[in-house]
Amino acid sequence: MKLEETVSALISPNEALFEALRREFSAVSLPRNELVFSVGNVARHIFYIEKGLARMFYYNEAGKDITYEFFPENNFMAPSESFLEQKPSPYSIELLEDSELRLVSLDGLNRLLEEFPVVEKIKSHILAHFLYQANRRIVALQFQNAPQRYETLEQTKGNILQRAPLGHIASYLGITQETLSRIRGRK
Amino acid sequence: MKLEETVSALISPNEALFEALRREFSAVSLPRNELVFSVGNVARHIFYIEKGLARMFYYNEAGKDITYEFFPENNFMAPSESFLEQKPSPYSIELLEDSELRLVSLDGLNRLLEEFPVVEKIKSHILAHFLYQANRRIVALQFQNAPQRYETLEQTKGNILQRAPLGHIASYLGITQETLSRIRGRK
DNA sequence: ATACGATTTTGATTTATGTCAAAAATCGGG
DNA sequence: CCCGATTTTTGACATAAATCAAAATCGTAT
Numbered sequence A, B: 001m002k003l004e005e006t007v008s009a010l011i012s013p014n015e016a017l018f019e020a021l022r023r024e025f026s027a028v029s030l031p032r033n034e035l036v037f038s039v040g041n042v043a044r045h046i047f048y049i050e051k052g053l054a055r056m057f058y059y060n061e062a063g064k065d066i067t068y069e070f071f072p073e074n075n076f077m078a079p080s081e082s083f084l085e086q087k088p089s090p091y092s093i094e095l096l097e098d099s100e101l102r103l104v105s106l107d108g109l110n111r112l113l114e115e116f117p118v119v120e121k122i123k124s125h126i127l128a129h130f131l132y133q134a135n136r137r138i139v140a141l142q143f144q145n146a147p148q149r150y151e152t153l154e155q156t157k158g159n160i161l162q163r164a165p166l167g168h169i170a171s172y173l174g175i176t177q178e179t180l181s182r183i184r185g186r187k
Numbered sequence C: 001a002t003a004c005g006a007t008t009t010t011g012a013t014t015t016a017t018g019t020c021a022a023a024a025a026t027c028g029g030g
Numbered sequence D: 001c002c003c004g005a006t007t008t009t010t011g012a013c014a015t016a017a018a019t020c021a022a023a024a025t026c027g028t029a030t
Helices: A002-010 A015-024 A080-085 A106-115 A119-143 A146-163 A166-173 A177-186 B002-010 B015-024 B080-085 B106-115 B119-143 B146-163 B166-173 B177-186
Strands: A026-030 A035-037 A045-051 A053-059 A065-072 A075-077 A092-095 A099-105 B026-030 B035-037 B045-051 B053-059 B065-072 B075-077 B092-095 B099-105
Touching: A002 A015, A002 A045, A002 A119, A015 A106, A045 A053, A053 A166, A065 A075, A065 A146, A065 A166, A065 B119, A080 B119, A099 A106, A106 A119, A119 A146, A119 B065, A119 B080, A119 B119, A119 B166, A146 A166, A146 A177, A166 A177, A166 B119, B002 B015, B002 B045, B002 B119, B015 B106, B045 B053, B053 B166, B065 B075, B065 B146, B065 B166, B099 B106, B106 B119, B119 B146, B146 B166, B146 B177, B166 B177
Parallel strands: none
Antiparallel strands: A026 A099, A035 A092, A045 A075, A045 A099, A053 A065, A053 A092, B026 B099, B035 B092, B045 B075, B045 B099, B053 B065, B053 B092
């Protein structure tokens, strides 16, 4: 079970905790194109993606579909602000491949936190990890040009390039798909 | 004491904890232009800025000084990844105004965490807050044009516009100072 | 294997923003 | 209060990337 492995890497293993995790995290297999969470709702779950690929996206003022982030297997994924603050999310999440997910509800997470205070550390770790990713993203968007950002993505999440459609990758990079196609062409 | 107020807003107050905070967070007043932390070092402190204004910045490959973030009074501030993972930081922090800071060392923080497990919650809160900020930043940089980003900054951190020099604001927005000057001119 | 729709590429043109240079305004120390 | 240094503005031009349009390619269901 991938979730267990990820958790083990964060804290010293503990069988009682693992049992609780198995109890609180339900497993579900969903097909490609499934909308796992949709805009306007309050997030009621945190997901862990054991297999497959998902993307979180939003529609900008012009109504354009913009990919905010990709989540390949072995990652936690959630509209964090919506989930933690229990407010409506501007983002949706959809699957780009047939996927296997684990999900925990807010109640489930709170039970875990109460029973195993060490879970707060896992939470910190996950948040910190999200934050580092976001930081790198900002640096890239702030002062790299399009080919450099593509290069950066290739280095950090190379497999996404083969797995996600062009348009999604382009909006993730903050460019149009025509520009991305040209960048690819020149290499 | 501002730090206490901020902490009180996050968890239910507790005099013993406050006393420990006073013990572990030293206070220091520093003048404008002071370099509080510099690139290449491993961060040994987390700062809380009670009064004044600071900025975190880095030099990109072209050697250009780029402002990554501004920290006005009543904010926690740190090269988080460097501090939490104890590795060298690509960022420096300098004061843009005479400031009053509180700072806690990693040891100090660990003592607090051990003595008051609830501090882990404060940590999660702070990380979550940083993450939300970063998320908004990414959305702005990903698909807003320069005037829109300026507008967004005006709405979210309007006072910075009067307090920080043009060049720093421009690099924060991912544009040149000439472009920023023109945006201001047209309004 | 074929055909249709979706995705990607290519081309021509426009636009936003960068670059380089110099003038104007502002700031801070003596 | 004044002067040199720094910061901001303005101008002319260059360039990266957007837009609009159409052609080519790919993937999938029949």
